[in-house]
Amino acid sequence: MSADKTLSWSYTEEFPLEPEAQAQARRRGIELGVGPVSPATGALLSTLAAGVGARSVAEIGTGTGVSGLWLLQGMGPDGVLTTIDVEAEVQREARRAFDAAGYPGSRTRVIQGRASDVMPRMAARSYDMVVLDVDPLEAAALAEQALRMLRVGGVLAVTRALWNDHVADPARRDQTTVAARELGKALREREDLVVSLLPVGDGLLAVVRRA
Numbered sequence: 001m002s003a004d005k006t007l008s009w010s011y012t013e014e015f016p017l018e019p020e021a022q023a024q025a026r027r028r029g030i031e032l033g034v035g036p037v038s039p040a041t042g043a044l045l046s047t048l049a050a051g052v053g054a055r056s057v058a059e060i061g062t063g064t065g066v067s068g069l070w071l072l073q074g075m076g077p078d079g080v081l082t083t084i085d086v087e088a089e090v091q092r093e094a095r096r097a098f099d100a101a102g103y104p105g106s107r108t109r110v111i112q113g114r115a116s117d118v119m120p121r122m123a124a125r126s127y128d129m130v131v132l133d134v135d136p137l138e139a140a141a142l143a144e145q146a147l148r149m150l151r152v153g154g155v156l157a158v159t160r161a162l163w164n165d166h167v168a169d170p171a172r173r174d175q176t177t178v179a180a181r182e183l184g185k186a187l188r189e190r191e192d193l194v195v196s197l198l199p200v201g202d203g204l205l206a207v208v209r210r211a
């Protein structure tokens with residue numbers, strides 16, 4: 001691998017022009033100890049949402065709304081973001097961020113609750129995109145529900161897929177790292193899915209459901 005790879009990765013992370021709304025939500029997230037998606041991850045989520053012409057996106061892990069703002073930016077003007085988080089306090093910040101950015105209430109459904117309780121009640125095959133922005137242990141437990149909710153041709157994005165750069169190191173055998181590694185491998189073996197692992201932010205699994 002070229003010695004300049006680290007430089008390229010830094011450039012990739014600094015490349016997006018992050019709007020002020022996202023930057024402000026990011027600062028709030030950092031203050032509250034919620035790890036927002038990186039600017040390049042946010043920009044990629046936005047691009048994926050635009051690419052599938054997303055009108056209906058579900059996100060697990062609202063946080064203070066950084067990823068949500070990027071998703072709303074990529075969706076069509078009538079697109080609705082449904083975002084779920086177990087923590088009411090951070091979600092209040094996200095609501096404020098969506099309002100401050102000028103998105104009407106009709107474009108966001110902010111649901112407080114544990115994803116494993118909420119997702120089974122969400123409609124099957126009706127979302128253009130589902131984003132799992134939780135730790136890999138949670139993501140692995142929620143992936144089947146996420147796929148169930150996706151329409152054919154829809155995209156599942158799983159962030160934190162390289163988990164603090166531990167996934168690529170075979171010596172790392174802790175539970176969370178193993179869960180991230182196993183989830184990627186399980187998804188890539190499925191014939192009904194098209195899967196890529198991208199080294200953006202903390203790693204992102206991009207999955208298209210083709211059947």
Ligand SMILES: C[S@@+](CC[C@H](N)C(=O)[O-])C[C@H]1O[C@@H](n2cnc3c(N)ncnc32)[C@H](O)[C@@H]1O
Pocket residue numbers: 029034035036037060061062063064065066067068084085086087090113114115116133134135138
């Ligand atoms: C990494 S933060 C999300 C950051 C956010 N996407 C952003 O970019 O601003 C993960 C969030 O997921 C929430 N969370 C973790 N496990 C969850 C679960 N099982 N159900 C619902 N929310 C969960 C946490 O409360 C936390 O706010």
